[in-house]
Amino acid sequence: ELRGESASKEAEAAPKKSKKKGGKYQPKTPLGMRDYHPEEMAVRERVFDTIKGVFKRHGAVSIETPVAELKETLTGKYGEDSKLIYDLADQGGEILALRYDLTVPFARYCAEHGVETIKRYHIARVYRRDNPVMTKGRYREFYQCDIDIAGEYEPMVADAECVKIVTDILGGLDVGDFLVKINHRQLLDGIFAVCGVPDDLFRPICSAVDKLDKTEWPEVKEEMIRKGISGEVAEKIWGYAQQKGGPELVAKLLEDEDLCANESAKAGLDAMKLLFEFCDCYGVPANRVSFDLSMARGLDYYTGVIYEAVLVGAEVGSVAGGGRYDNLVGMFLAKKGKKKDKKIPCVGVSLGIERLFTVVANRQKSQEGAVASRPTEIQVVGIATSEDKQEILRERMKVCSELWEAGVSAETSYKASAKFMTQVQHCEKNAIPFAVVVGKSELEAGKIKIRNIVSKDEEEVPRDQYIARLKELLAGSSQ
Amino acid sequence: ELRGESASKEAEAAPKKSKKKGGKYQPKTPLGMRDYHPEEMAVRERVFDTIKGVFKRHGAVSIETPVAELKETLTGKYGEDSKLIYDLADQGGEILALRYDLTVPFARYCAEHGVETIKRYHIARVYRRDNPVMTKGRYREFYQCDIDIAGEYEPMVADAECVKIVTDILGGLDVGDFLVKINHRQLLDGIFAVCGVPDDLFRPICSAVDKLDKTEWPEVKEEMIRKGISGEVAEKIWGYAQQKGGPELVAKLLEDEDLCANESAKAGLDAMKLLFEFCDCYGVPANRVSFDLSMARGLDYYTGVIYEAVLVGAEVGSVAGGGRYDNLVGMFLAKKGKKKDKKIPCVGVSLGIERLFTVVANRQKSQEGAVASRPTEIQVVGIATSEDKQEILRERMKVCSELWEAGVSAETSYKASAKFMTQVQHCEKNAIPFAVVVGKSELEAGKIKIRNIVSKDEEEVPRDQYIARLKELLAGSSQ
Structure with missing residues (x-):
C-alpha cells in the first residue's frame, strides 16, 4: 500500500453477489473501508503528532488536494494497477476518480500552480479497489503520509534529508528496530546493461528484482527467463542483487571496472557515495541505512535514489517507500503547453501509516494496558x-x-x-x-x-x- | 453548507460542455473542488487546534468514517437535496456514494456498532454536487466540523452544552461579535397548530419560515399561501415569527394561554426555559444567545431544540447549525432488525468551518500582514x-x-x-x-x-x- 508498491496479484473487484444479502440493507461500511473508533483515533493522533513534529522541524509546509481528481490526471500513471482506480459515476460534467496516491496529485498541484520549489507534507486517505484483506490490514481506503521536496538542487542533499526524516520519524515512534534500505535506479539500469539485459526489458526485469524481498531466487529467476533473458544473464544479475552493505560496498563497486564503464551505473554509484556522506553530515546513524542492490520498488516513475524502510523482526512489510522522480511534474507541464523539457525534479517518501498505527497500538497495548481515548482530566x-x-x-x-x-x-x-x-x-x-x-x-x-x-x-x-x-x-x- | 441548510435553489450539475475544452486535458482540480495552499493550511491548522481544544476540554472523543457510504445509507435522508449526492461508478460490487454530511454517517456508525452513548467530534470533508460559486465560498467539497452527544439523558443538559461549546469556540476564534440563535421544533409545530396550519403542511410551512433570514415577509407569505394556507393564517404565524429575545420572551409566551393549551408548544417552551437556565449554569454569556422564533432550519430530521450561529455584521451566512434529532439512529436500528421503537436520542452542532477560515484569514491578514505558513525558526x-x-x-x-x-x-x-x-x-x-x-x-x-x-x-x-x-x-x- 506504499508508494511504488505493486498491487496484490489477486487484485480484483469484489464479486457482484456481495452487493446485497437477501436484498436486505444493513447499516455497514463499504467493503474494504472501515470506521476508526475513539481508541484508534487516539493512537492515530499520537502517531500523526510525532510525524508532523519531524516534518515541521525540517521546515516543511502542508497542502491539501481534493479527494477526487479528473480521471485523466490519473490516467497513464500507475501501469496495470490503473484498474484499481475508483471512478465516480458520470452524473453530467467532468469525469472524476478518487485519488490513488498523493504523489500524482502533488505533481498535478505543482504543474497547475506553477510551483517550482516546495517542501511539503500531506497526510490523507487514498483509494484502491484492491481485493481487501482486513486481517492483513489491506484496505480500500487508507492513509498515506507523504513528504516531497521539489526543486533544482545540489545533487543528493534533498535525497539525504528524506533518509534523515524517515530515521527521525521511525526513531521517534515506538516501533522498535528498523532499517532504511537504499538503492539507485541508474545503478540498477547500469547493472542490467552490464549483465546483458536488452534496454526494453529494463523495467520488466526491474519489477522481477523488486520481488526478491518476498520471493526466493529460483522463482524470480524463472520470471526473468519468462520475460526474455537467458539464465546466464539472470545469474549475473543475481550476483549483484545479493549484495548489501554500507559505504564500503559503494567503494567496492566503484572498483568494479566492468560496472563503472557503464555511464549510468557510474552515475548511480557516485550518487550513492554522496548520499552516504550526506547522511553522515545529517547525523543519520550508520546502522540504520543499508545499501541493498535487491531493492527496486515497483513504480516506473523513479529516476534516481529509491528508499524502503522495514521494521526488523516485525511481520508488517515495509513501513516507508519512495525515491526520486524527476519527470512526473514535467508530464503535466507538457500538457499545460509549457516548454517540453521543463522539469521539476522531485524526491519524496511515503510512510505506511496504517502499518505504523498497528505496530504502535500493539506495542502500547502490551506495555500499559488500554490506550485512553478520552482526554477528560x-x-x-x-x-x-x-x-x-x-x-x-x-x-x-x-x-x-x-x-x-x-x-x-x-x-x-x-x-x-x-x-x-x-x-x-x-x-x-x-x-x-x-x-x-x-x-x-x-x-x-x-x-x-x-x-x-x-x-x-x-x-x-x-x-x-x-x-x-x-x-x-x-x-x-x-x- | 451547514447541517440543516437547504441547497441553493439554482442547484444543478455543471453543463456537460465544461468536460473538455477543445478536447485538451489541462492539469486542474475538479469543478467546485480546490487545493489548499500552505498559507491556507496554516490558518486551517490554527482554527482546527482551537476547535479541537474546546472539544477536548468537554471530554469529547473523535471518530473517523469512510469518505464513501453505501448509497442506501444516504437514501431518504436529505429530501430533495438527494440529487446533489456524488455517486461512485458501478465497477462491480457495492453501490457507493460520497458522504453528503457527517450526521448520517454518525447515525449509521452508532447503529452499526451498537453505540448508545457517545460524545464525539468529527472534522472531515463532505461532498455535494451543488452549483459551485467559488467567489461566495460555495464548494462541492468542503469541511464540516461536527460534535454530537448521543444518549438518553436529563432533558436539555446536553442541548445546553452544545450552546456552550459553540460560544466557547466562536469566542476563542478571532471572528468578532457573534450570536447563537435558538428555537424549538415542538414550539414551531405548536405555533403552526395554534395558527391553524393543517398537520400535513407543518414541514412545508416550516421550510418557508426558514427563509425569513434571507427573504422579506411578503415573499415568504406568498410562498405560504402557494403552499396551501390562507393569508390570515400566514399573518398569525408572522405575529409569532417576528419575536426574538431572551428568557423573558419564554416567560411571556408561557403566559400566552392559546399557545400553552397546545401540548407541543408547551413542551417546547418548557424546554426553552430549561435551556436558558442551563446555559446560565454553564456560564454562557446572556448576550450571546437569542431565542428567535423565525429560525427553523431546513432539515426534516430535527425533533427538538435547533441552533444557528451568525457573525454580527459579517456577510458570510451562518457559521454553525444543528439541533436535536432523536429518531435518525433509530431508522438504522430498525433496518438492523432491532426493536422498532429503540431510540438513540442525539443532539449536535456543525460548524461552518470554511466560512470561519475565510473570516479568520481575512482578519489576520488585515491585522498582521501575511500569515506565515512556514514553521521554520x-x-x-x-x-x-x-x-x-x-x-x-x-x-x-x-x-x-x-x-x-x-x-x-x-x-x-x-x-x-x-x-x-x-x-x-x-x-x-x-x-x-x-x-x-x-x-x-x-x-x-x-x-x-x-x-x-x-x-x-x-x-x-x-x-x-x-x-x-x-x-x-x-x-x-x-x-
Whole structure:
C-alpha cells in the first residue's frame, strides 16, 4: 500500500453477489473501508503528532488536494494497477476518480500552480479497489503520509534529508528496530546493461528484482527467463542483487571496472557515495541505512535514489517507500503547453501509516494496558438525594464551566439521578484520574471534595481554591 | 453548507460542455473542488487546534468514517437535496456514494456498532454536487466540523452544552461579535397548530419560515399561501415569527394561554426555559444567545431544540447549525432488525468551518500582514567561496542536524553555491526570525554567528553554546 508498491496479484473487484444479502440493507461500511473508533483515533493522533513534529522541524509546509481528481490526471500513471482506480459515476460534467496516491496529485498541484520549489507534507486517505484483506490490514481506503521536496538542487542533499526524516520519524515512534534500505535506479539500469539485459526489458526485469524481498531466487529467476533473458544473464544479475552493505560496498563497486564503464551505473554509484556522506553530515546513524542492490520498488516513475524502510523482526512489510522522480511534474507541464523539457525534479517518501498505527497500538497495548481515548482530566461527580438532585445537577454544571474556563478538560454525567458509585466507576473505566465531588454538605460548607480515582484518597478544599489544587495534582500525576 | 441548510435553489450539475475544452486535458482540480495552499493550511491548522481544544476540554472523543457510504445509507435522508449526492461508478460490487454530511454517517456508525452513548467530534470533508460559486465560498467539497452527544439523558443538559461549546469556540476564534440563535421544533409545530396550519403542511410551512433570514415577509407569505394556507393564517404565524429575545420572551409566551393549551408548544417552551437556565449554569454569556422564533432550519430530521450561529455584521451566512434529532439512529436500528421503537436520542452542532477560515484569514491578514505558513525558526546560512562551498554545505547540514536534534525547526539551502544575501532574503520573505551563519572564518575560530533577521544584529557565539543562545532568543522573540 506504499508508494511504488505493486498491487496484490489477486487484485480484483469484489464479486457482484456481495452487493446485497437477501436484498436486505444493513447499516455497514463499504467493503474494504472501515470506521476508526475513539481508541484508534487516539493512537492515530499520537502517531500523526510525532510525524508532523519531524516534518515541521525540517521546515516543511502542508497542502491539501481534493479527494477526487479528473480521471485523466490519473490516467497513464500507475501501469496495470490503473484498474484499481475508483471512478465516480458520470452524473453530467467532468469525469472524476478518487485519488490513488498523493504523489500524482502533488505533481498535478505543482504543474497547475506553477510551483517550482516546495517542501511539503500531506497526510490523507487514498483509494484502491484492491481485493481487501482486513486481517492483513489491506484496505480500500487508507492513509498515506507523504513528504516531497521539489526543486533544482545540489545533487543528493534533498535525497539525504528524506533518509534523515524517515530515521527521525521511525526513531521517534515506538516501533522498535528498523532499517532504511537504499538503492539507485541508474545503478540498477547500469547493472542490467552490464549483465546483458536488452534496454526494453529494463523495467520488466526491474519489477522481477523488486520481488526478491518476498520471493526466493529460483522463482524470480524463472520470471526473468519468462520475460526474455537467458539464465546466464539472470545469474549475473543475481550476483549483484545479493549484495548489501554500507559505504564500503559503494567503494567496492566503484572498483568494479566492468560496472563503472557503464555511464549510468557510474552515475548511480557516485550518487550513492554522496548520499552516504550526506547522511553522515545529517547525523543519520550508520546502522540504520543499508545499501541493498535487491531493492527496486515497483513504480516506473523513479529516476534516481529509491528508499524502503522495514521494521526488523516485525511481520508488517515495509513501513516507508519512495525515491526520486524527476519527470512526473514535467508530464503535466507538457500538457499545460509549457516548454517540453521543463522539469521539476522531485524526491519524496511515503510512510505506511496504517502499518505504523498497528505496530504502535500493539506495542502500547502490551506495555500499559488500554490506550485512553478520552482526554477528560476531571469528572465532576454529584452526591444527591431525590430532593436535591436538580440543584446538585446545576451545581455540577457550574463547576464544569469553571473548570473549562480554567482550561481543564472536565465532564459531568448528563443524568440528574446518577448514582455516586456509577459515576466513580465511569472514571475508573475511562482512566479519568481525578473526580471533584459536589454534594449538599460540601456546598453548605463552601467546599469541594477532590478524589483521587486510583488511590481513592479524598481531600476537602475551599471552593475558591479547588482549581489551583487540581492543577497541582494534575501536574503531579502526569509526571 | 451547514447541517440543516437547504441547497441553493439554482442547484444543478455543471453543463456537460465544461468536460473538455477543445478536447485538451489541462492539469486542474475538479469543478467546485480546490487545493489548499500552505498559507491556507496554516490558518486551517490554527482554527482546527482551537476547535479541537474546546472539544477536548468537554471530554469529547473523535471518530473517523469512510469518505464513501453505501448509497442506501444516504437514501431518504436529505429530501430533495438527494440529487446533489456524488455517486461512485458501478465497477462491480457495492453501490457507493460520497458522504453528503457527517450526521448520517454518525447515525449509521452508532447503529452499526451498537453505540448508545457517545460524545464525539468529527472534522472531515463532505461532498455535494451543488452549483459551485467559488467567489461566495460555495464548494462541492468542503469541511464540516461536527460534535454530537448521543444518549438518553436529563432533558436539555446536553442541548445546553452544545450552546456552550459553540460560544466557547466562536469566542476563542478571532471572528468578532457573534450570536447563537435558538428555537424549538415542538414550539414551531405548536405555533403552526395554534395558527391553524393543517398537520400535513407543518414541514412545508416550516421550510418557508426558514427563509425569513434571507427573504422579506411578503415573499415568504406568498410562498405560504402557494403552499396551501390562507393569508390570515400566514399573518398569525408572522405575529409569532417576528419575536426574538431572551428568557423573558419564554416567560411571556408561557403566559400566552392559546399557545400553552397546545401540548407541543408547551413542551417546547418548557424546554426553552430549561435551556436558558442551563446555559446560565454553564456560564454562557446572556448576550450571546437569542431565542428567535423565525429560525427553523431546513432539515426534516430535527425533533427538538435547533441552533444557528451568525457573525454580527459579517456577510458570510451562518457559521454553525444543528439541533436535536432523536429518531435518525433509530431508522438504522430498525433496518438492523432491532426493536422498532429503540431510540438513540442525539443532539449536535456543525460548524461552518470554511466560512470561519475565510473570516479568520481575512482578519489576520488585515491585522498582521501575511500569515506565515512556514514553521521554520532558524535558517542555516552559509558564506562560501567557489573553493570551500562543498565544505560549507556539509557544515550547514551538520548544524541543521544539531538544531533538529535540539528540537528546533531549521532549514538550509539545498544549493551549494547559494549567495549570502539570497539566503537572508529568503528568511525575510518567509518570516524566519533568526539565521545561523556558517563561514570559513567562523569555522576556524570555533564560533557560529547568529543574525537577527529583522534588526540585522549579529553576535558570535562559541560553537558549543549557540543552541542554548538561540533557544533564549527564540523564547524572547515569541513573547
